[in-house]
Amino acid sequence: MIEVAVKATTANLGPGFDCLGLALDIENRVKFSESHRNFPDKNNMIYSAVKRIFDITGKPMPLIDIHQQIGIPVCRGLGSSAACIAVGCIAGNIMSGANMSIDELIKIGTEMEGHPDNIVPAFLGGFTVSFMAEEKVVYFRQKAYEGFKYAVMYPEYTLPTAQAREVLPKEIAFKDGVFNIGRASLLTAAMITGDVELLKYACRDKLHQPYRKSLVPEFDNIVDKAQSLGALASFLSGAGPTIIAILSKDEKDFEVTMKNHLKIMKGNWTLKIVEASNEGVRVL
Template structure:
């Protein structure tokens, strides 16, 4: 093991569900976390940027745990490693911060260990750690990813996002844990609701494949998770309505929220302004960003 070798991995933010595609659709966005990793006499962890005050700097750190998972998979003892995290992705906001940490840790450690694990193995490990593939798949592979777990294996299809598709994300100034957002979901749904989401998920994938942005308004509708999560995000229903009215192609929760993402045809300033104003009327301060869907996932710099 070379003690002076350093790996730098850049991992994108991701938005999951894309409306109706609960736990199976995700897309990479151009906001990044960087992970610096090298062998060291003992483990040290530094954190800069988003989450610097909350992120653990011991063996509970997700990047460290992901690195350990790689060495375990390779049948090797966990070496001392120095980790430095430079984060742009806000934590617990529905933009895939934990997926970026997991994927970044796996990719960096795999590179340090000589790239012995395949991309599919890394995806399987990331899914096992995260519990579902909707964020980790686009974080690793880039683009838009449809993923299904069957008998422990992740089956996926990756598609390039339409070039003219852009997004506006409104990021509220409060955190919402994925666990809390999952706890409000019903254990059973009606046949009618299941058909509603199935049909729109299929339309969403078809519309993105054929670059039919005109179909995204209907394709993004959901009844399985957003109505149940709306009480956790003040102003959500109104933000979605007003942003659609302002010209967005579709508007939805990003992942478990509280971030709301609007799909737009190229960038639309009015949509960002309306989302900020509507959130403010509900007593929520938010920050908006124009983010572009991207084709690359985690890359070694």
């Protein structure tokens, strides 16, 4: 039997569309064991990732059972698909004896996911910057700054990434591109150094949040409330609908007041206060 653990991830972080990512201390655990029957769901993303590794090696894939202990909310913009892919790639690498490097697995995971912003922090943990260049995943990984914690707020309704991409414009104004370059650069610096003043400006975005927030009607209300309660910054996590507020680690009053506020919002919202995680996907 093999057991693999992986963390949730948040991507974009406001202006870093498809490039910035951060692992959060919310975890899935998956057990793989031998089976005497065919796995019932061949479209399962974990199964597909295991099979992808075996297909690349040219070895026949054995019959397996997959048992999940799920902590990462599905279709909420918290990297649930990237987590499944990372877990499957790691397990497939072990079971097949492929002995692929982590960079090789990241490339395979990115090919499956379509972009590396969640895949890289799922594999490596921490704060990451990543993109595809000439069929290679280029990335920077830094240990997450320990002076922040994160208020993760998500409703009971889901928002598939494909639907969230449909509302994005095909072209953007030059000035909006410049706006995001500046903020994404500042945000990278803020996430590494913990500079609180930079965060006040750095999470603003003009590429995706102004369009995607139409799919999350409570967005402006929740962000405004979070800011009034002392949040250092707030942003839509991934494609949404999760909203994350960055807090100082010593902040104590946010959780109770924000939970009471969320009770009056449509969507039956959940709030979890978590820390960033520097643990990548790992075998237990």
